[in-house]
Amino acid sequence: MDVSKLYSKVEEALKKKNYDYAIETLKNQILKFNPNDVKARKLLRATVLEKYKNESPPTASQVWSKGFAPRVKMLFxxxxxxxxxxIDEAENFLQYDPKNLSVLCGLGEACTEAGYIDTAISVFENILAFDSSHVPALKSLGRIYRFQKEDLEKAKYYYQRAVKLAPQDNEVSKMVKDLSAQITADTYGQAKSSHDLIKDQEKAKDLEEDNTMLRTEEDYARAIERTAKKLETDPNNRRELKRLGELYQKTGKFDKALEIYNKILEMDPTNSDLKNRIGECRLQKVERQIQTVKDKLDQDPQNESLKQEYKKMLRAKVETEIQEYTNQVKDQPTNFEFRFKLGLSLFQASRFDEALAQFQVAVKDPRKKISAYTYMGQAFLQKKEYDLAIEQFQNALNAQTTKERQYKDTLYHLALAFESAGRTQDAIETYTTIYKEDINFKDVQARLKKLKS
Structure with missing residues (x-):
């Protein structure tokens, strides 16, 4: 993935004040590709804050209702x-309340546990920008700089700030004393053999590279080599195996990634997160194959053989998605996101009754509510059950404000449903509502002209 192109799209979106598109690109594309992209994480937070400077922020009750599901998922x-x-659910919550210190703290802790150290530092520093007296954030930074970064001076700095604010915290006071003693001991005990010095330098380099953002192919190649070397001495280390699998997946070596993931799954057969990752990896492999054929077709657009192969692969992709998401729904029946994805794949395969069954469950997720109602409406429209389609599109409209991106699309689908049901006047009124806002929206002009003639 060329992240630089995505960043360019974000910059363009911000210039146009299209904050939702910028947020979507940062959160669901750039950070999905590299969760430890500190720049993207900072820009995401800044974009949400900027959005609410220009738009009305959610009320406390809206934050509570929209943020309830992410908080529960964070807990589990x-x-x-x-x-x-x-991490994902924390970011989902922070879309509604970007200054929530409790959720930011949970995000920082999760990043630390996941090994995204630079991101964790950025998150905790972000908390301190909102509240410089936030003791848990100071303590977390102290721990990171002591144990992950091995920067004792910085660790001591953050712990000293914490102890000034919480002098009764014996743990912090003890940490300051221990660090002072260790720094003093290190100062007087630095004379080592050349062999020890070289080993220390190598260890420091490995630590630094492990916690550095991977940008180039060479970065990933070195990371793969280091991780594979660690596994030579501890071949069943799940953390390192997972890291190796992720590195292979991110570099497009999907078969190797799947081999690693399946090895971990043998050791931990109930690991749902790993099963999801395996499914994701299989789908990425299919998408890569489709892209290869598409690139050839772009070069030779009249090639009938390539056209047929491309169509065949697109159909195969949908069937693969249905298989993977069906497995994930069986494994995690209360995961509304998988329900929605399965419904979407079934819809694309024209299996409308099965799709409806999934959307009717997915609609319980506040994040998917609007889209689920809209797809239910489209499914009923395809089944020529127009009254039911109209009802679902109206539900979708009631779940959003006129400012939301999907609003005009939803109105358009509702107008189509009115038109299909023979409710000409309702269709004209709905198309006119869109026309007043956006004269060039889709084929609204032509449809109005036809209905009024």
Whole structure:
């Protein structure tokens, strides 16, 4: 993935004040590709804050209703130690309340546990920017700089700030004393053999590279080599195996990634997060194959053989999605996101009754409510059950404000449903509502002209 192109899209969106698009790109594309992209995480937070400077922020009751599900998922993710889930759900909550210190703290802790050290530092520093006296954030930074970064001076600095604010905290006071003693001891005990010095330098380099953002192919190649070397001495280390699998997946070596993931799954057969990752990896492999054929077709657009192969692969992709998401729904029946994805794949396969069954469950997720209602409406429209389609599109409209991105799309689908049901006047009124706002929206002009003639 060329992240630089995505950043360019974000910059363009911000210039146009299209904050939702910028947020979507940062959160669901750039950070999905590299969760330890500190720049993207900072920009995401800044974009949400900027959005609410220009738009009305959610009320306390809206934050509570929209943020309830993410908070619950964060809790369960923490219990099951699914740190990527905690990170994703924290970001989902922070879309509504970007200054919530409790959730930011949970995000920082999850990033630390997941090994995204630079991101964790950024999150805790972000908390201090909102509240410089936030003792838990100071303590967390102290721990990171002591144990992960091995920067004792910085660790001591953050602990000293914490002890000034919480002098009764014996743990922090003890940490300051221990660090002072260790720094003094290190100062007087630095004379080592050349062999020891070289080993220390190598260890420091490995630590630094492990916690550095991976940007180039060379970065990933070195990271793979280091991780594989660690596994030579501890071949069943699940953390390192997972890291190796992720590195292979991010570099497009999907077969190798799947081999690693399946090895971990043999050791931990109930690991739902790993099963999800395996499904994700299989789908990425299919998408890569489709892209290869598409690139050839772009070069030779009249090639009938390539056209047929491309169509065949797109159909195969949908069937693969249905298979993977069906497995994930069976494994996690209360995961509304998987329900929605399965419904979407079934819809694309024209299996409308099965799709409806999934959307009717997915609609319980506040994040998917509007889209689920809209797809239910489209499914009923395809089934020529127009009254039911109209009802679902109206539900979708009631779940959003006129400022939301999907509002005009939803109105358009409702107008189509009115038109299909023979309710000409309702269709004209709905198309006119869109026309007043956006004269060039889709084919609204043509449809109005036809209906009025």
């Amino acid at each position: 993710g923490k219990i099951s130690k699914k740190w990527d889930v905690v």
